[in-house]
Amino acid sequence: MGPCGRVLWTLLSGPKGRRGDTQARAFSLWSTLHRLLNPTELVSHWTGVFEKRGIPEARESSEYIVAHVLGAKTFQSLQPVLWTQPLTPQQLQSVQELCSYRLQRMPVQYILGEWDFQGLSLKMTPPVFIPRPETEELVEWVLEEKAQGLHAMGAHGGPRILEVGCGSGAISLSLLTHLPESQVIAVDKEEAAISLTCENAQRLQLQDRIWIVHFDVTSERSWTHLLPGGPVDLVVSNPPYIFHQDMGQLAPEIRSYEDPVALDGGEEGMDIITKILTLAPQLLKNSGLGDSTLQVLALPN
């Protein structure tokens, strides 16, 4: 085996877990191929490695990582002509490095350092909570409410929105993007979330329409300074709602890498939710319907 072969062997074998096993596999792979792998082969290889180590979403993880190294967001969106072109040693090296993180159960979004939400590309850094796909539907609902002119989100500009627990800024920035006249106050009790939301807002050039405030809604501090323009039209949130006793059962990806504060909803899973609902009448503009009607949209687990 020349120097190229040696490099390739190391790149394919991953961390020296079950040594004999991975070595034998890598060697047989090399001996049959005698060339650098193309994306399709590489994905198959790493899928096998992940599956053997019990990593969930083995194929998906493999595809995202390889696609990312080749500059695409998904494997399917990679130009088909590239599927059979060999990767450079540098690219193989990158893939290996990223895959080694996956072997440590790091979520793909943190490995890639970015993820998409409602068509927006957002930076992701641990331990800030990764936006879930279901939350995209929450945003869709808000947009539909606006499109139908319901309640306070009527014709005259705005709406003014308060997001509780903004995390990476996914919900806020998505709403700002789709509602060009809206303004958002985004609040989170974790400094890391505040920084990340800020960074994402700047990446998307939305920093002029969002106020990002480090604030704990469960604290006794006054809300009034938080809402300089007075009450808002809409309060939106994806608050923590996991039962405290269930926290230990979460997958390693979540347990070891994401901020538990973003997940733990207390004994009944309702701590933050209750707090938001209690404060809602003070936060929200009177919709002019007499008794203020509070509309709660909830996605079931």
Added chain:
Amino acid sequence: MSTLGLLRGPAALARVCSGPQGLALGEKWRLLSPGGPASVLQVAGKKDLPALLPLEESELEEQFVKGHGPGGQATNKTNNCVVLKHVPSGLVVKCHQTRSVDQNRKLARKILQEKVDVFYNGENSPVCRQKREAEKKKQERKKRAKETLEKKKLLKELREASRNPVETTAGSDRVSRDASRE
């Protein structure tokens, strides 16, 4: 309900509403023909084709690959692949173009709408027409490029001929002069 073990998105979402209004759950995902009130949700990018057959949401079956077990915060699924089936025709589209499940659902509907239109309208479908036009334009461009290339080649040859110290007759003199004037 079906052998695919489907989770029907809209029907699985509950709404706790103290006001009188309530959207019919099925409405949320209907793909309207161009100009409908939900046009704000249409996918940007590729130019919209004129008046394709609209897709009825009730005729679609969507397979959420992430649909097993508890969802939401308790899991972190990255598989955003959307598999969408148009039941009457049996056509299936698999879309994993983006990392956003929402975008993939919209794209899947757009692609499926085109496929369904071709299925029922055949050659008359705007999809086919657009394809033919695009192909025609491509061929024309190719032809023109080829002609330009040949012209340049001829020009080059003529210039070289006039530069070389070849015995010139009155006739060839005229040719080279004409060529250089072009």
